[in-house]
Amino acid sequence: MEGDVKCGEVSVPGKTRRSFLGVLLGCVGTLMAAAVGIPVVRLIFYPLTVKSKESDWVAAGTLAETADATTPLRRTLQLELRDAWQETAAEPVVFLTGTGGDIKALSAICPHLGCSVAWNDQEEQFICPCHGGRFAPDGSHRSGPPPRCLDSLETRVVNGKVMVRYQQFRPNVPYREVTS
Amino acid sequence: MTTDRQQSSSSSDPEPDRPETALSKRIVQWIDDRTGVIQILHRILDEPIPGGSRFAYVFGPALLFIFVLQFVTGLALALYYVPSPLTAHISVSYIVKEVAAGSFLRSLHSYGSSAMVVVLLLHFLQTFLYGAYKGKRELLWLAGCVLLLLVLGMAFTGYLLPWDQKAYFATSVGTNVAGQAPIVGEWVRRLLRGGTSMGTLTISRFYVLHVFVIPFLIVLFVTLHVSLFRKAKPAGPIRGSESDVPARTELFYPNQVLKDMAFALVVMGVLGMLAHSIPVKLGPIANPADSHYLPRPEWYFLPLFQWLKYWEGPRAVIGMVIIPTILVALLFLLPFLDRGVERRPWRRPIPLGGVAIVLIGLLWLGIRSRVDDARDPSTSGQLAQQQKEEDKYFHKPFQPYRSSPSSESYVPARLSEQAMKGKAVFDSHGCAACHGPAGIGGVIGPSLTNIAGKYEPSQVVALLKNPTARMRAGGMVPPRLNPDEVVALVSYLGSLGTSSDPAWTTFMTEPLIADSADANPGASAWPSKPRGSLLLTVVFERKDATGTNPGAQIFQSHACTACHGEGGVGTQRAPALINVGNKFSAAELKHLLRNPTNKMTEGGMPRPDLSESELSSLVSYLRDLRPAHAAP
Numbered sequence: 001m002e003g004d005v006k007c008g009e010v011s012v013p014g015k016t017r018r019s020f021l022g023v024l025l026g027c028v029g030t031l032m033a034a035a036v037g038i039p040v041v042r043l044i045f046y047p048l049t050v051k052s053k054e055s056d057w058v059a060a061g062t063l064a065e066t067a068d069a070t071t072p073l074r075r076t077l078q079l080e081l082r083d084a085w086q087e088t089a090a091e092p093v094v095f096l097t098g099t100g101g102d103i104k105a106l107s108a109i110c111p112h113l114g115c116s117v118a119w120n121d122q123e124e125q126f127i128c129p130c131h132g133g134r135f136a137p138d139g140s141h142r143s144g145p146p147p148r149c150l151d152s153l154e155t156r157v158v159n160g161k162v163m164v165r166y167q168q169f170r171p172n173v174p175y176r177e178v179t180s
Numbered sequence: 181m182t183t184d185r186q187q188s189s190s191s192s193d194p195e196p197d198r199p200e201t202a203l204s205k206r207i208v209q210w211i212d213d214r215t216g217v218i219q220i221l222h223r224i225l226d227e228p229i230p231g232g233s234r235f236a237y238v239f240g241p242a243l244l245f246i247f248v249l250q251f252v253t254g255l256a257l258a259l260y261y262v263p264s265p266l267t268a269h270i271s272v273s274y275i276v277k278e279v280a281a282g283s284f285l286r287s288l289h290s291y292g293s294s295a296m297v298v299v300l301l302l303h304f305l306q307t308f309l310y311g312a313y314k315g316k317r318e319l320l321w322l323a324g325c326v327l328l329l330l331v332l333g334m335a336f337t338g339y340l341l342p343w344d345q346k347a348y349f350a351t352s353v354g355t356n357v358a359g360q361a362p363i364v365g366e367w368v369r370r371l372l373r374g375g376t377s378m379g380t381l382t383i384s385r386f387y388v389l390h391v392f393v394i395p396f397l398i399v400l401f402v403t404l405h406v407s408l409f410r411k412a413k414p415a416g417p418i419r420g421s422e423s424d425v426p427a428r429t430e431l432f433y434p435n436q437v438l439k440d441m442a443f444a445l446v447v448m449g450v451l452g453m454l455a456h457s458i459p460v461k462l463g464p465i466a467n468p469a470d471s472h473y474l475p476r477p478e479w480y481f482l483p484l485f486q487w488l489k490y491w492e493g494p495r496a497v498i499g500m501v502i503i504p505t506i507l508v509a510l511l512f513l514l515p516f517l518d519r520g521v522e523r524r525p526w527r528r529p530i531p532l533g534g535v536a537i538v539l540i541g542l543l544w545l546g547i548r549s550r551v552d553d554a555r556d557p558s559t560s561g562q563l564a565q566q567q568k569e570e571d572k573y574f575h576k577p578f579q580p581y582r583s584s585p586s587s588e589s590y591v592p593a594r595l596s597e598q599a600m601k602g603k604a605v606f607d608s609h610g611c612a613a614c615h616g617p618a619g620i621g622g623v624i625g626p627s628l629t630n631i632a633g634k635y636e637p638s639q640v641v642a643l644l645k646n647p648t649a650r651m652r653a654g655g656m657v658p659p660r661l662n663p664d665e666v667v668a669l670v671s672y673l674g675s676l677g678t679s680s681d682p683a684w685t686t687f688m689t690e691p692l693i694a695d696s697a698d699a700n701p702g703a704s705a706w707p708s709k710p711r712g713s714l715l716l717t718v719v720f721e722r723k724d725a726t727g728t729n730p731g732a733q734i735f736q737s738h739a740c741t742a743c744h745g746e747g748g749v750g751t752q753r754a755p756a757l758i759n760v761g762n763k764f765s766a767a768e769l770k771h772l773l774r775n776p777t778n779k780m781t782e783g784g785m786p787r788p789d790l791s792e793s794e795l796s797s798l799v800s801y802l803r804d805l806r807p808a809h810a811a812p
Contacts, residue, residue, distance in 0.1 A: 021434040028441050032448045036249060036288070039281035040256045046280040084260070085267075085274035086581040 052180040055079060057156070057163040060105055061096050066162065072097040072106070072119055072126075072137055077166055092166055094153060095119065095126070097137055105153040105164045106139045112146040114171050126150065147174040225433035230416035232428040233436035236310070237414070238443035239303035245444040246296050247398065249451075250334075253289040254391070257282075261341065263387035265380055266620075268343035269465040270581045276462050277578035287455035293335050295451055297480045300331055308514075308535060311523030312415040318515040320408040325512045327401050330394055332480075337390035339478060343383065345566070348466030349475030351386070352378055357488065360500040378468070418523045463570040464633060469626030471650050474562050476553075483545035486552070507538060573633075602672025605665050608789040610739040614655060619676045625654065632674040640670050655751065660737040730794070731801020738788050748805045754783060761803030769799045 060075045072095040081090040093108040093116060106126075108116050115130035125142060126135040133144035140149045154165040170177040212218045229237070260279055262271045275282035304324075307313060313321040340351040355378070359369030374381025416425055430436065467473075477485050484504075491499030510517070518531045525532050553559050606612065606619070614625030621627030631640060644666065647656040661669065735741065735748070743754035750756025764772065773795060776785045790798065 018434055021438060025434070025437060025441055028445055032445060035448060035452050036252055039284050039288075040252060042281040043256050043279055043285055044259065046282075049280065082580060085270045085278075085578075088582075 053082065055166045057165050059161045060094055060155075060164040061162045063103075063157060063160045063162060066096050066098070066103055069096070071121065071124075074108075074119065077164065079166055094164055094166070095139075095150075096162060097139070103155060103157070103162055104138065105155045105162070106150040107153055107166075107169070109151070109168065110146060110171075111148050111151060111169065112144070112172055117150065147172060148176065151176060225431065225437070227410070227414075227432040228429050229414050229432055229436055230429050231420060231425045232430045233432075233439055234417070235439050235443070236306050237436060238440050239299050239306055240409075241440040242299050242443050242447055243296065243303060244402065246292055246299060246447065247402070249448070250289060250292045250296065251395070253285050253292065256285050257289060258391065263341065263383045265343060265383060265466075267581075268341060268383055269462075272342040272344075272462055273578060276459075276574075283459045284455050287458075287460040288451055290460040291451050291454050293338060294478070294480070295447055296331055297335065299447070300328060304328070308531070309525045310415060310418055311518075311525065311528065313515040314518070314521065314523055315412070315415065317408075317412045317415070320405065320412055321515045322512060323401050323405040323408060325508075327398065327405060328511075329508075330398050330401065333394050334390060334398070335478065335480065337386045337394065340383065340386045341390065342462055343466050344463035344570075345466055345470065345473055346463050346475065346570075348378065348468065349473050350477045350481075351382070353475055353485075354477070354481075355382075357484075357500060360497060362497060362501065365501075415523070418525075461570050461574045463566070464573045465630055467626065467634065468621070470634075472562060474559060474566065476563070479546065482549045483542040486545040486549035510534070596671065596675070598668055599672040599675045601665075601668035602670065602675075605659075605661065605669045606672055609659050609661075609737065610742065610786050610788065611659075613739070613784045613786040614742060619673065625656070628673055629676050631676060637670055637674060640673055641666060644669070655742045657736075657739055657742050659739060660733075729797075729801055731797040731799070731804075734788075734790065734794055734798045735801055738790075740788075743784060748802065754785070757802055758805045760805065766796075766799050766803060769802060770795055773798070 056079075058077050058079060060077060061073055065073060075094050075096060076091045077094060079090045079092060081088050095106045095108060096103060097106060098104045108118075110117050110128040110130065110133055112128065112131055112133050115128050117126045117128045117133070117135065119125075120127045123134075124137065126137075126139070127133070128135075128144065128146070131145050133146035134142040135146075135150050136142055139152055151167075151169045153167060156163050167178050168180045170179050208218075257275060260271055260275045260282070262268065272286070275286055277283075307321075307324070336351075336354060340347045355369050355372045358372060359365045361368055370376060372382070372385065373379075374385050420428075476482070488500060514531065518528060520528070522528055553563060603618075611619070611625075615621060615628050616625070619628030619631075621629070635643070643651070644661075645658055647658060659669075740748075743751060744757050745751045745754075748757030748760070750758070760769065772780070773788060773790070776787055788795075788798075
């Protein structure tokens with residue numbers, strides 16, 4: 001080794017060689033880190049790549065029921081949900097308001113930060129128990145921090161049954177963006 | 181020319197660099213002023229290696245490298261793995277079949293464990309041949325021996341976690357071996373398993389050992405091992421004169437680091453290639469009832485596995501415990517036994533011979549095990565069959581586990597009407613007494629979960645009619661059912677767990693019963709159905725071997741005989757009912773049947789689903805039970 005110098009009895013390679021080797025080792029190290037790191041990152045980020053399947057139409061109630069109701073009807077939907085390696089039943093809550101042709105299904109999930117809103121009979125409005133958001137019977141925003149109205153879900157009437165397609169929306173933005 | 185140390189710690193560089201370099205230097209300087217990191221780095225990298233760098237020294241650092249690799253891949257797998265008998269296998273299946281890079285990382289982790297053992301062996305050989313445990317290095321050696329045991333412990337505990345057939349049975353054998361230890365054996369075995377049999381607590385315990393306890397101990401002992409090594413200094417080569425060795429001394433960086441890195445690259449390359457091209461398989465879920473399964477441990481435990489075959493009877497404890505303990509003790513005590521200053525292996529014939537005999541013996545045992553398996557046609561046939569089943573399961577698309585949080589936890593989310601009927605049959609015939617609620621398995625009977633993954637519907641029907649000798653020995657009695665009930669029951673059994681087998685889908689969705697009932701209600705209609713041709717040979721009849729006594733019929737049809745024996749003579753699972761009439765009044769018996777005591781329930785006694793009149797018949801039958809020889 002030409003650039004070597006003697007330092008006591010310990011031989012030390014020259015400075016250029018040492019820094020060249022440093023770069024080489026850095027490259028090999030990076031390569032090996034990438035060989036494991038990239039798969040690990042892919043594995044960690046896998047949930048972002050999973051598309052949630054379009055939810056089916058499920059029955060939420062009958063036309064007759066909504067015609068009789070004076071306050072929004074609270075209904076629990078029966079949904080099948082794929083949760084990682086298992087299929088489970090989810091039971092989201094919706095409120096049916098309005099009658100006949102302009103029937104509306106409102107998601108009970110508050111568009112502020114996702115708590116479940118409840119109907120308050122005395123005040124005749126929806127109240128979110130977390131941060132006090134208030135919504136009119138038709139779901140429109142009355143007061144409190146929520147940036148938009150209660151999210152209304154797609155509905156259609158089949159043989160006198162009110163069918164709903166359940167979706168979830170991005171919280172705390174002034175527009176509606178379907179997340180699943 | 182200055183040395184590196186002086187150069188990098190000097191605050192003013194003689195040559196002014198470009199601004200960005202200067203900035204980076206200033207940042208390094210800023211950090212160093214506060215941490216002294218550069219000096220630490222120099223302490224690590226500038227260790228003198230007497231006699232210069234060598235490829236013989238790469239194994240220790242490679243072990244550290246593999247440990248880090250195992251740590252990272254293990255952490256990644258833990259993001260998805262859920263340790264419990266209900267979830268372990270399906271979550272591994274999910275990792276392997278669905279998650280991005282999941283199969284690759286699991287394979288890397290699995291091959292990594294093998295690499296760990298291989299490199300550990302090489303590290304041992306190098307240290308041994310170089311006599312590098314001599315010269316006040318006893319504690320360094322002992323820490324290394326502890327690390328060897330910890331690595332084997334990692335391999336053993338990790339093997340169970342996927343909860344497939346291979347994992348289950350290999351661990352079952354392994355924990356039983358631990359149970360052979362004198363005095364404390366049974367205690368150790370039950371402690372490892374968290375009970376007498378393998379189950380929920382076994383997985384929890386192995387998981388905690390594998391993920392928390394042993395890794396923590398490894399980090400602890402690696403720290404100890406490395407710091408003791410730095411204190412003792414490298415032993416250096418075994419050849420070379422007093423003056424020659426110091427003259428060729430090099431610093432750890434760069435040449436030894438380069439060699440270490442090169443070897444790590446080879447290890448990584450081999451592991452990556454293996455993991456990419458030959459993914460590690462996952463077999464079907466553990467089925468404790470499968471008496472045909474031949475467990476084979478991972479290759480590094482094969483010699484031990486073979487060794488155990490040669491020891492039977494009261495001498496077994498010698499082979500299973502005493503000899504291995506002596507060998508491990510010799511390994512630990514090596515630096516205390518081989519105390520001379522001589523390091524050259526050819527001048528140390530006794531240690532060399534001993535190690536050679538043990539290693540050749542292990543190699544021979546390992547090869548012998550493979551040869552034995554290959555020579556015995558029934559064994560090799562069964563092993564090939566297992567391989568095939570493993571491949572079949574591995575290549576089947578992923579089937580999510582069905583569960584429903586709102587209903588009873590183990591019941592699948594949706595039961596067809598047919599299966600609901602089957603559930604009623606299952607519950608009313610006392611099947612749950614042995615097979616557990618919803619067939620999750622009990623103390624006596626095996627789990628029926630995912631039975632659809634193992635048998636065709638026709639096979640289940642056949643097994644129900646004619647249980648195998650093993651099933652009978654375990655207490656299984658053919659239930660007295662009419663064909664409708666059979667189909668319902670089998671539908672229900674098929675719905676326990678998941679199966680994509682078309683035979684099951686057809687069986688469970690065809691309105692087989694409705695049609696046949698229309699055509700000709702009764703037993704004969706069912707087999708004549710073309711779709712049901714596979715069931716043709718099997719007709720269940722209410723055969724009343726016990727005569728017309730209604731109580732006797734109930735006793736038969738509710739599978740009381742499974743535990744209490746034919747005619748209530750009793751089995752090892754449940755007491756005899758003969759003379760029960762002398763102990764209890766009719767009212768007391770009725771009350772006991774309606775409200776079994778805790779002791780009865782723990783033994784597996786169900787609360788039979790009977791009407792008042794059926795209960796009366798059963799009680800009068802029970803009160804009349806007499807030993808067979810006393811009967812007129």
